[in-house]
Amino acid sequence: MASLFHGFRIDNCHNTPLHVGEELLRAARHVQPQLYIVAELFTGSEERDCEIINRMGINSCIRELSQSHSPRHLGELIYHYGESKPCGSFIHKIEPGDENISPEDERFPLGDQTCTEDNTPQLSIGSSRPHAMLMDQTHDNPCPFDQHPLPNVLALSGLMCAAKCSIGSNRGYDELVPHHIHVVEEERLYQGWSQSDDEDLKPAKKALIKLHQRLEDKGYYETFVDQAREDVVIVTRHHPDTCSKVLVVVATSWSEDSSLTRNYTVSLPGENVKVLLETEILSPQTLPKHTNNKDYITGLSGVKIDVRENPLSSKMVTVSKPDEGNLDIDLLLTPGCVIAVEVEPPQSSKTALQYFNSYILCPEKFDKDLDKVFSTLDLLDLNYVLYRCNEEERVDGCGGVYHIPHHGNLTYAGIVGFLQVLETVTKNNDTGHPLCRNLCEGWWMADYTVNRLKKKNLKLGFFLEEIFFAVEAVPNYTRPKVFYKIISSVYSACLRQIRKLIPTMKTSVGNSWFVEQLVLTSVQLVGKVGDTGIPVLLQDKESVASLAAGLPHFSHGFMRCWGRDTFIALPGLLIKTGRLDVARDLVVGFARTLRYGLIPNLLSERGHRPRYNCRDAVWWWCRSVKLLYKHQPSILQESVYRLFYKDDSPVSPQTPFVCTVFDVITEVLQRHAAGITFREENAGRELDEHLLDPGFNMTAGVDPETGFIRGGSRHNCGTWMDKVGSSSQAGNKGIPATPRDGSAIELVAMGYQTVSWMAELFESGIGTTSVVNMKTGSTHKTVSYREWSEMIKENFEDKFWCSGGYYGNANGYYRDTLGSESGGDEKLRPNQTFAMVIAPELFKPSHMSEALKTIGTNLAGLVGMSTLSPEDADYQPYYDTGNHGNDYRTAHGFNYHQGPEWVWCMGFYLRAKLRDFQHLKKDNPDCMSDDEIGQYFATVLAPHRAMIASDPYRGLTELTNKGGQHCPNSCPTQAWSSGCLLEFLVELEQSEFSGS
Numbered sequence: 002m003a004s005l006f007h008g009f010r011i012d013n014c015h016n017t018p019l020h021v022g023e024e025l026l027r028a029a030r031h032v033q034p035q036l037y038i039v040a041e042l043f044t045g046s047e048e049r050d051c052e053i054i055n056r057m058g059i060n061s062c063i064r065e066l067s068q069s070h071s072p073r074h075l076g077e078l079i080y081h082y083g084e085s086k087p088c089g090s091f092i093h094k095i096e097p098g099d100e101n102i103s104p105e106d107e108r109f110p111l112g113d114q115t116c117t118e119d120n121t122p123q124l125s126i127g128s129s130r131p132h133a134m135l136m137d138q139t140h141d142n143p144c145p146f147d148q149h150p151l152p153n154v155l156a157l158s159g160l161m162c163a164a165k166c167s168i169g170s171n172r173g174y175d176e177l178v179p180h181h182i183h184v185v186e187e188e189r190l191y192q193g194w195s196q197s198d199d200e201d202l203k204p205a206k207k208a209l210i211k212l213h214q215r216l217e218d219k220g221y222y223e224t225f226v227d228q229a230r231e232d233v234v235i236v237t238r239h240h241p242d243t244c245s246k247v248l249v250v251v252a253t254s255w256s257e258d259s260s261l262t263r264n265y266t267v268s269l270p271g272e273n274v275k276v277l278l279e280t281e282i283l284s285p286q287t288l289p290k291h292t293n294n295k296d297y298i299t300g301l302s303g304v305k306i307d308v309r310e311n312p313l314s315s316k317m318v319t320v321s322k323p324d325e326g327n328l329d330i331d332l333l334l335t336p337g338c339v340i341a342v343e344v345e346p347p348q349s350s351k352t353a354l355q356y357f358n359s360y361i362l363c364p365e366k367f368d369k370d371l372d373k374v375f376s377t378l379d380l381l382d383l384n385y386v387l388y389r390c391n392e393e394e395r396v397d398g399c400g401g402v403y404h405i406p407h408h409g410n411l412t413y414a415g416i417v418g419f420l421q422v423l424e425t426v427t428k429n430n431d432t433g434h435p436l437c438r439n440l441c442e443g444w445w446m447a448d449y450t451v452n453r454l455k456k457k458n459l460k461l462g463f464f465l466e467e468i469f470f471a472v473e474a475v476p477n478y479t480r481p482k483v484f485y486k487i488i489s490s491v492y493s494a495c496l497r498q499i500r501k502l503i504p505t506m507k508t509s510v511g512n513s514w515f516v517e518q519l520v521l522t523s524v525q526l527v528g529k530v531g532d533t534g535i536p537v538l539l540q541d542k543e544s545v546a547s548l549a550a551g552l553p554h555f556s557h558g559f560m561r562c563w564g565r566d567t568f569i570a571l572p573g574l575l576i577k578t579g580r581l582d583v584a585r586d587l588v589v590g591f592a593r594t595l596r597y598g599l600i601p602n603l604l605s606e607r608g609h610r611p612r613y614n615c616r617d618a619v620w621w622w623c624r625s626v627k628l629l630y631k632h633q634p635s636i637l638q639e640s641v642y643r644l645f646y647k648d649d650s651p652v653s654p655q656t657p658f659v660c661t662v663f664d665v666i667t668e669v670l671q672r673h674a675a676g677i678t679f680r681e682e683n684a685g686r687e688l689d690e691h692l693l694d695p696g697f698n699m700t701a702g703v704d705p706e707t708g709f710i711r712g713g714s715r716h717n718c719g720t721w722m723d724k725v726g727s728s729s730q731a732g733n734k735g736i737p738a739t740p741r742d743g744s745a746i747e748l749v750a751m752g753y754q755t756v757s758w759m760a761e762l763f764e765s766g767i768g769t770t771s772v773v774n775m776k777t778g779s780t781h782k783t784v785s786y787r788e789w790s791e792m793i794k795e796n797f798e799d800k801f802w803c804s805g806g807y808y809g810n811a812n813g814y815y816r817d818t819l820g821s822e823s824g825g826d827e828k829l830r831p832n833q834t835f836a837m838v839i840a841p842e843l844f845k846p847s848h849m850s851e852a853l854k855t856i857g858t859n860l861a862g863l864v865g866m867s868t869l870s871p872e873d874a875d876y877q878p879y880y881d882t883g884n885h886g887n888d889y890r891t892a893h894g895f896n897y898h899q900g901p902e903w904v905w906c907m908g909f910y911l912r913a914k915l916r917d918f919q920h921l922k923k924d925n926p927d928c929m930s931d932d933e934i935g936q937y938f939a940t941v942l943a944p945h946r947a948m949i950a951s952d953p954y955r956g957l958t959e960l961t962n963k964g965g966q967h968c969p970n971s972c973p974t975q976a977w978s979s980g981c982l983l984e985f986l987v988e989l990e991q992s993e994f995s996g997s
Contacts, residue, residue: 003029008037010063012141014053015044022057030058039063039134047130054131061134061167066157067145067174072253075160076234080226082133083164088225088239088246089437089478091427091485134167138174141184145174152254152282152337155205155306159280159339162209163236163249165216165224175202176300179291192297205280205306205339212249212278212341221247225478232256233265233334244346244354244476247277254336260286262335270476271328271344274320279309281317281338318342326350349474356471357483361490371494374464380502380580381546384528385457387415387495387521390954392556396532399456403449408435412553412953414453416488416495417525419446421953423485437481444473446484465491499524504579505987515946516986522956522979523574526552527583533561533604545586548574551972552954559605564591564618565721566977568625569905573980576625577987581633588626592641592665595619597648597679598672599701610652612688614681616701616712616719619669620751624839626662627758637663637767648679663768670756673710674773674784676702691727692717693735703752704744704820705777707800708784708792710752713742715823720745720832722868724897730885731892739898743820746801750836753793753843760786797843803827808872812855813848829870831860831906837913846920853917856910863965864944864957865902866910876900878963882970894970901968903960904945908981911941912988919992934994945982957982 002009009029014022030036041063042050053059064082069075086092137157138145145154154177161168172191173182221238229235229250236249248267254260283305291301309316317340319331326347332340346354361367378386391402394414402414411418419436426434440446447469454462465487472483496517500506505520526549533547549555550566567587575584591600594611600619601611629636643658660668677700681688684697693716701712701719713719718737726733763771763786773789774781784792801815807827815833818826834856837849860867869876877890878900884891890899915938921928944965949957956974961967 003032003036007033007035008039008060011038011040011059013043014040014057014059015042015049019053019056022053026057037061041139050131059131061132063139063169064133064135065137065139065142066135066161067138067142067149069157070148072232072234072255073228075157075253076226076228078135079160079164079234079236081130082135083161083166083236084224084226085165086223086430087432088223088237089432089441089476089480089482090223090241090430091432091482092430132166134169135161135164136169136171137161138171139169140171140173140182142181144179144181146179146288147181150254150260150286150336151288151304152252152260152286152335154202155280155282155337155339156251156253158202158206158209159249159251160234160236162213163216163238163251163341164213165222165238168210168213170206173298173300175206176298177201177304178298178300179288180293182298187298189294189296189298192299200302200304200306201300202306205308208278208280208308208310209339211310215277216247221245229267230265235267239478242354242358244350244479245343247341247343248330250332250334250340250342252334252336252338260336262333265332265334267330267332268323269328269330269344270326270347270350272326272347273345274318274328274330275343276312276315276318276340277310277343278339278341279307279312279315279317281307281335283307286336346476347474350476353472353474354479357475357486361468361472361483361486367490368494370464371490372497374461375494375498377460378498380499380524380527381529382457382459383495383499384524385415386454386459386461387413387417387492388525388552389414389528390553390556392553393528393530396530396557399453403446405435405439407438416450416492417955419450419484419488420492421955423481423488426481427485432478432481440480440484441477444469444480450488461491505577505983513986515942515949516983518949518955519573519957519979519983519986520578522974522976523578523580525954525956525974526570526574526976526979527580530557530561532558545590546583548583548587548976550977551959551975552956554959554972559603562604564600564602564604565615565621567591568618568621569721570976570980571625572628573908573983573987574976576628576632577983581629584625584629585633585636585639588622588629588636589639589641589662591622592662593644595641595643595665595668596645597699598669598677610683612681613679613699614689614717614719615723616699616710617721617745617748617751620710620748620755623666623669623755624751626666627754637661637762641665666755666759667768667770670759670786671773673701673752674703674775674789675781676700676776677712689725691725691735696725696735696737703775703789705775705782707744707796708752708789709744709796709800709819710748711744711820713740715740715742715821717742720748722830722898724895726893726895728885728892728895731887731889731895733889733892733895737823738895739825740823741818741821741825742823743818743826745818745832746815747832747835747839749793749797749801749819750840750843753790753797753840756786756793757790757840760790794843798845798848801833802845802848808870810872812851812858814852814855815844815848828873828875829855829859830868831856831866831903831910834866834906834909834913837916838909841916846917849913850917850921853910853913857914861907861910862902862961862963864907864948865904865961865965866906867900867902867963868898868906869900871900873899878902879966880960880962880968880970901960901962902965904957904975904978905981907941907945908978908983908985911938911982911985914938915985915989915992915994918994922993931994938989938994942982 038059039061040059042053044050066078069078216238221240223239223241225237227235232253234251238247289301289303317333321329323329326349390413391410394401402411402418404410412421422436426436451462451466468487475483503520506517527546529546547562548567548570549561550563555561571584571587594601597613599613600622601613602615602618603612626636639662641660641662644652646658679699681697681699695716704711718740720741722739722741724738726736726738728734760771762768772783772785775784800819803816804813814829816826817828817830817832833852837844859870875890876899877896880894880897880901882894884893886892890896918934945957952973954973957978959972959975
C-alpha cells in the first residue's frame with residue numbers, strides 16, 4: 002500500500018500494540034520514505050500520546066471541534082491545536098531552501114550551544130505540542146446535531162478554517178446528515194456529486210477553505226485566539242513582517258441569547274479594512290424534519306446559507322475612525338455566522354516596521370553602526386552595559402535593577418538581565434510571559450535602558466534612544482520581538498568588542514563557547530563600585546576597578562574585595578584574559594596595605610581599617626605577582642605608597658614611606674622568617690561577634706627545621722577554610738570548624754614557589770639581597786633563598802606523604818597540614834591539589850598519581866571538590882546557614898568546609914590531573930590515547946557548561962551540596978570558580994591534548 006499512497010490514516014491508533022505499529026510503519030517508510038501518517042489518539046494522556054507519536058513517527062494527530070461543549074472549550078481547542086505561532090512570535094517562518102536565512106537568525110545569545118566540527122552552532126529545539134489535523138468532525142462519530150444547534154455547524158467550520166494547521170472534514174458533515182453514519186453497519190452510499198443538494202454546507206465550506214489557503218499563501222503565519230464574548234470567538238491571523246491582520250469573527254450558538262442577532266464592536270489600531278468573507282445561515286435556525294432515503298445517505302434540505310466573498314458592500318460590517326490611526330469595526334452577528342476582515346496597520350506603524358525590517362534586521366547596516374559606537378567603550382564600560390547587580394546599582398545611586406510586575410527583579414541592570422529572561426521566553430516562544438506583557442503595555446524597559454546608559458554619558462545610550470524612538474510606533478504585540486532583536490544585537494556587539502579587547506577570546510580556545518562564558522565573567526565581576534576599599538589604595542588614581550569575590554553576595558562595601566579571593570581568581574580572570582592593567586592595580590593596591598608581613602583579607606572603611614586575620618592571602622598575592630611578572634616584568638619596580646609606616650602606626654594615605662613591589666615581597670619573606678605575632682587591632686565583639694578572645698591573637702612564621710610556612714592556632718582559621726561557628730544552642734559559637742593551623746600544604750608550596758623565584762631573580766641580577774634572618778628558637782640564623790627552598794624540597798615528601806591507614810585503607814595521599822594542634826593533619830582534603838599545581842617539583846610523580854586516584858575516588862564531585870573525605874566522622878555535605886538545630890557539626894552552616902563541594906577546587910584538581918596524564922604518557926605513551934584524555938576532561942566539564950548556561954547570573958556557583966545538588970546559600974557566580982576553571986582550560990589548550 003505504501004507504494005500506492007502518499008499517506009495513511011490510522012484509526013484508534015492507541016489500540017494498536019506499539020511494537021506492531023512501529024514495525025509496520027518502518028516497513029512502509031522503507032518503501033515510501035516521505036509517507037505521511039495521520040492518526041487518531043485518544044489515550045487521555047499527553048505523555049502517552051507523545052510516546053506513541055515519537056516511536057511510530059506520526060506526522061499529525063486528529064483533533065475534533067465537534068466534541069466541544071461550550072464556546073470557551075471551543076476557543077481552547079483552537080488555541081491548543083490551531084495556533085502554530087502566537088502573534089508577535091519570536092520565531093519566524095523558515096521555508097526549506099531559503100538561502101536568505103542566516104544560521105544565527107534563531108540563535109539564543111546567552112544559551113549553551115554544541116558545535117559541529119566546523120564550529121557551526123547546533124541549537125537545542127524547544128518542546129512543542131504534536132502537530133494537529135483539525136477537523137470540524139471526523140468519520141464514525143455521533144452526529145454533530147446531537148450536541149450542537151444547527152448554526153454551530155457553520156461556526157465550527159469557520160473556526161477550523163481560521164486555524165493555522167492542517168484541516169479536514171467529512172462529506173456527511175458538509176451535507177448536514179442529521180444522524181450517525183456508522184462506518185461498519187451503514188450500507189448505503191452517498192449520492193453522486195451532480196445529484197447532491199447545494200442547500201447544505203458545501204458552498205460555505207468551499208469559501209472557508211479558500212480563506213484558509215489565502216491566509217497561508219499570504220503569510221499570515223501567527224495566530225491569536227480571543228474569547229471576545231461568551232458566545233463570540235475571534236481568531237486573528239497576523240502577518241509577522243507587515244503586521245497586517247485578518248480577523249475571523251465567529252458567533253457560536255449555544256445559549257438562548259446567542260440565537261438572536263446582536264452587535265459587537267472591535268476597536269483596534271488600523272487604517273484600511275477589507276471584508277474578505279461573510280457567511281451566515283439565513284434559514285432555518287432550528288433543525289428541519291428529515292426523511293431517510295432508503296437507497297442513499299442524504300442530508301437536511303431547505304437550509305439556506307448565504308456566502309459573500311469580497312463583497313463591495315457589506316451587510317454585516319461597518320467601519321468608523323474615532324481618531325487618527327484607530328478603527329471601530331461594528332459587526333452585526335447572526336447565529337453561527339463567520340466574518341473575515343483584513344486590517345492594515347496605521348501609517349505610523351508601517352513606517353516603524355519598515356525601519357525595523359530594513360535597518361534593525363539588516364546586519365550590514367545596524368551591526369556596523371553598533372560597532373562604531375562600541376569602539377569607544379572599554380571593558381569597564383562593558384561591565385556597566387552588560388551587568389551590574391541590584392546592590393552595585395544602588396550603591397552608586399542608580400536606583401537598582403528593573404522590576405517586572407508578576408515576575409520580579411532582573412538579575413542585572415545591564416542588558417544581560419533582560420536577555421537572561423528573554424532567552425527562556427524566546428526558546429519557549431512564550432509571548433504571554435510577564436516581560437512580554439510589560440513591553441506590550443509600554444516601552445518602559447527601553448526607557449530604563451536608555452536613561453541608565455545616558456546617566457554614565459555613554460554614547461550607546463544616545464544611539465539607542467534614537468533607535469527606540471524610530472520603532473516606538475510598532476504594534477504593541479510586536480514590541481517584545483523588536484526589543485529582543487535590538488537588545489540581542491547590542492549583546493552581540495558587546496561580544497565583538499570584548500573579543501577585540503581580550504586576547505583569550507581571539508585564540509582557538511576562545512572559540513569554545515564555555516571558555517568565552519568564563520572570560521565574560523571577568524567583565525561581569527570587574528567594575529568600579531564606589532564604596533569598596535580599593536579606590537584609596539593607589540596614589541595616582543582617583544578610583545580603580547575592583548574584582549568582586551562573587552555576585553550578588555559580595556558586591557559592595559568591605560565584602561566585595563577579599564584579599565584571598567582576589568588573588569586566587571586574578572591569574573585566571575585577569576592575567577589569562579590579558580587584563581594586565583587591572584591585575585597591576587590590584588597587586589599594587591593590596592601591596593600598599595602590607596602590615597605585620599601580611600595583606601588583609603577584608604578592606605573595611607575604604608581601606609582604612611583592613612583586617613589581618615588570614616595567613617594565606619599574602620602567599621596568593623605573591624603567586625599572582627610571579628605570574629604577572631612573566632607578562633609584565635616592570636611590576637616588580639612599581640611604586641608602592643604604603644598605608645602603614647610601622648605595624649602599630651595609624652593609616653596615613655599621604656605617608657612618605659614608598660617602596661617597590663619587589664621590596665614588599667622581600668619584606669614578606671623576612672617577616673615570616675623572623676616570626677609574626679600580633680593581636681588584631683580593635684579585637685572584640687565589634688570586630689567579630691563570634692570569635693572567642695584567643696582567636697584574635699595571630700601568629701605566622703617558618704619552621705626552621707623544614708623551612709615550611711606555619712602559623713595559626715586552634716582558636717582561629719587563617720586559610721580559605723575559615724568558618725567560625727555561631728550557634729550557642731549547638732555549642733559551636735566561636736569555635737573554628739577548620740583551623741588548619743601548623744603548616745598548611747598549599748602555604749608550604751606557595752612559600753617554596755616564592756623563595757625559589759626570588760632566588761632565581763637574585764641569580765639573574767635582580768635585587769641586592771638574597772638572605773633572610775630566620776628565627777631558630779631564641780636566636781636567628783642567616784639563610785639564603787636558595788637554601789630555604791632546598792630545605793623545603795628536601796623535607797616535603799617525607800613529612801607530607803601519607804601512605805594510608807587514617808581512614809582504614811591503604812590508599813596514599815598527602816597530609817592537609819603538619820603540626821596542627823587541632824588534630825587535622827591527616828584529613829583528606831583537596832588542598833593538596835593546589836600544591837601539586839603551584840610547586841609540582843615538590844612531589845614524587847608516583848605518589849602524586851596515587852594521591853590523585855584517592856582524591857578522584859573520594860573527593861571529586863559533579864562540579865566541585867568535596868572539602869572532606871566522606872569517610873571522615875566530621876563529613877557533612879549539606880550546607881545550610883539557616884540550620885538552627887542542635888547538631889554541633891551542622892548548626893548555622895558550621896560544616897561550610899566539611900563536605901560541601903567547592904567549584905574553584907575543581908580547577909586545581911583538573912590541572913593536577915593534566916600534569917599527571919603528561920607524566921604517565923611520558924613514561925608509557927600507550928597508556929591512554931590523546932582522544933581518551935581529551936574526552937575525560939570534556940566529560941568532567943559538561944556539568945559546568947550546563948551550570949553556566951542555566952545560571953541566572955551567568956557564572957559558576959561558589960559551592961554545591963553533595964553530588965552537585967543545588968545549595969541555596971551558595972553565591973551564584975563566584976570569581977575564583979570561573980578563574981580557576983579558566984586557568985585550567987587555557988593550560989589544556991596549550992597542552993598536547995588540546996585538539997582532542
